[in-house]
Amino acid sequence: MPSAQPDIFTPFTLGGGAIELKHRVVMAPLTRNRGTKSEKHDRTWIANDLMRHYYEERATDGGMLISEATPVSLEASGMPGVPGTFTDEQLESWKPVTAAVKAKGGVFFAQLWHQGRNTASVLTGSRIVSASDVPITDAKFGWRGLNPKPFEAPHALTIDEVRATQDDFARAAGRAREAGFDGVELHAANGYLFDQFHHTNVNLRDDIYGGSIENRNRFTLETVDKVIAAVxxxxxxxxxxxxxMFNQVRGEQRQEQWTALCEELGKKGLAYVHFIEPRFDELQSEAEKLANLDANNPLASLEVSLRPYREALGPSTPVIAAGNYNGSNMNDGLGAEHDLVAFGRYFCSNEDLVERLRTGAPLWHYNRSRFYGPFPDNEIGYTVHPERKTHKPGERIVFEGEVLKF
Ligand SMILES: Cc1cc2nc3c(=O)[nH]c(=O)nc-3n(C[C@H](O)[C@H](O)[C@H](O)COP(=O)(O)O)c2cc1C
Structure with missing residues (x-):
C-alpha cells in the first residue's frame, strides 16, 4: 500500500500483491506503427526486432510498460503497422519483445484495442462496426499510403455480435499472457469502441446496451468480466x-456515467484503472482543453478532476494518471489522487526517461512528425534520434516537417 507521502520513486504493489513495482513511472501506451506486414495473413502486422529494441531500451528494473494498442481482431484493426494479438503469428512475434522487457526486470502489460467506427473497410477487410450506425463526420480517415476518405457509416453490432466482440477481447487477453505479457489493459478511452458505447452522441441503441447509464456501461463491464475470467x-x-473529446465523442451525463462505471469496476479487484487527465487532449493544447471544459456544454457541470472517479473506485483499486506530466509535476497528487504516473510523449524521445526523471537531467523534446509510422526508415524518431533538442515545460519547439497537431 502507498506510504503517507510517496514520491514517484517509492515502490508500489499492483494486483493484490501479484506485481511489485520499484518505482511509479509507467510507460503509457503509444501506437508507433513500426510493425512488419505479415506475409501469412492479409491486413495484419507482427512485432519485430526493431520493436524489441525500442521496448527493451525503455524497460527498467521494477518499472511498468504498457504496450502500444494492439487490435483484438481484423474488425478491430484500423492502422497499418500495428501488430495485433489475434493470430498465432502475432503471438509468436511478441515473445522476443516481452522476453527482452522481462530480462531487464520490467513489468509489461498489453493494451487491447478495438477502433470501432474509427477505421475503414480497406483495413478491416469487411465492414466497420460500432454501437450504432453513427459515422465520424468532422474528419476524413486516411493514413500514410491511404488516400483520405470520408468515414463510412458503421454497422451497429447486434447483441450476438456484441458478445462475439467481447469474446475476441477475452481470447486476445489469453494470447497476450501466452506471449509473455504480465497482464492486459482494455483501451476503453479516446473515442474507440468502448467509448462509442459510453457516449450518448454515438450510442443511440434502445436495447440492453443503450438508453441509460447502466446500459451504456454494460458493454465495457461485461467485457471486463470475460477478460477477468480468461486471465x-x-x-x-x-x-x-x-x-x-477525441474521435468526436461528446457524451452527456459524464460525471454520473463514469462514476457509475468506476463504482462497478471498483468491485472487481482489477490490477488498476488508468485515467487520462482532464487537461490533456489529442488535438487541443492544455489551455484550449481546459477552456473547453469550462465553456463546452456537455461538460460544463463536471468537476474538472479525477477525484470523483478515484473515490468511486474505492481505496483498493490502484490508479494510474496520464496527461501532460513532466519532471516538474510528476509528484503532484501522487498517493492522494493517483498511485502511478504514465508518461507518453516523453517516452518517445527519451529511452532513458526513468533515469532522467530520477536525476533531474533535461528531457529531449519529442518530434511529432515521427510519432506514427510506417516510414521507410522506421528507426528514425523511434530508436535513432538524429536531431534532438532539449525541452523546458511550456516551451514549444517545432521540428521541420512536423505535421500532426498532437
Ligand atoms: C504517438 C502517440 C501514440 C499514442 N497511442 C496511444 C495508444 O495506443 N493507446 C492509448 O491509450 N493512448 C495512446 N496515446 C496517448 C498516450 O498514451 C497518453 O495518454 C498521452 O500522450 C498523454 O500523455 P503525455 O502527455 O505524457 O504524452 C498516444 C499518444 C501518442 C503521442
Whole structure:
C-alpha cells in the first residue's frame, strides 16, 4: 500500500500483491506503427526486432510498460503497422519483445484495442462496426499510403455480435499472457469502441446496451468480466477518459456515467484503472482543453478532476494518471489522487526517461512528425534520434516537417 507521502520513486504493489513495482513511472501506451506486414495473413502486422529494441531500451528494473494498442481482431484493426494479438503469428512475434522487457526486470502489460467506427473497410477487410450506425463526420480517415476518405457509416453490432466482440477481447487477453505479457489493459478511452458505447452522441441503441447509464456501461463491464475470467482480475487494467473529446465523442451525463462505471469496476479487484487527465487532449493544447471544459456544454457541470472517479473506485483499486506530466509535476497528487504516473510523449524521445526523471537531467523534446509510422526508415524518431533538442515545460519547439497537431 502507498506510504503517507510517496514520491514517484517509492515502490508500489499492483494486483493484490501479484506485481511489485520499484518505482511509479509507467510507460503509457503509444501506437508507433513500426510493425512488419505479415506475409501469412492479409491486413495484419507482427512485432519485430526493431520493436524489441525500442521496448527493451525503455524497460527498467521494477518499472511498468504498457504496450502500444494492439487490435483484438481484423474488425478491430484500423492502422497499418500495428501488430495485433489475434493470430498465432502475432503471438509468436511478441515473445522476443516481452522476453527482452522481462530480462531487464520490467513489468509489461498489453493494451487491447478495438477502433470501432474509427477505421475503414480497406483495413478491416469487411465492414466497420460500432454501437450504432453513427459515422465520424468532422474528419476524413486516411493514413500514410491511404488516400483520405470520408468515414463510412458503421454497422451497429447486434447483441450476438456484441458478445462475439467481447469474446475476441477475452481470447486476445489469453494470447497476450501466452506471449509473455504480465497482464492486459482494455483501451476503453479516446473515442474507440468502448467509448462509442459510453457516449450518448454515438450510442443511440434502445436495447440492453443503450438508453441509460447502466446500459451504456454494460458493454465495457461485461467485457471486463470475460477478460477477468480468461486471465484473472489481478492481471487486468482498464483505461478511461471521462473528459475525452477525441474521435468526436461528446457524451452527456459524464460525471454520473463514469462514476457509475468506476463504482462497478471498483468491485472487481482489477490490477488498476488508468485515467487520462482532464487537461490533456489529442488535438487541443492544455489551455484550449481546459477552456473547453469550462465553456463546452456537455461538460460544463463536471468537476474538472479525477477525484470523483478515484473515490468511486474505492481505496483498493490502484490508479494510474496520464496527461501532460513532466519532471516538474510528476509528484503532484501522487498517493492522494493517483498511485502511478504514465508518461507518453516523453517516452518517445527519451529511452532513458526513468533515469532522467530520477536525476533531474533535461528531457529531449519529442518530434511529432515521427510519432506514427510506417516510414521507410522506421528507426528514425523511434530508436535513432538524429536531431534532438532539449525541452523546458511550456516551451514549444517545432521540428521541420512536423505535421500532426498532437
Ligand atoms: C504517438 C502517440 C501514440 C499514442 N497511442 C496511444 C495508444 O495506443 N493507446 C492509448 O491509450 N493512448 C495512446 N496515446 C496517448 C498516450 O498514451 C497518453 O495518454 C498521452 O500522450 C498523454 O500523455 P503525455 O502527455 O505524457 O504524452 C498516444 C499518444 C501518442 C503521442
Amino acid at each position: 484473472g482480475a489481478d492481471r487486468v487494467g482498464v483505461r478511461l477518459a471521462p473528459f475525452g
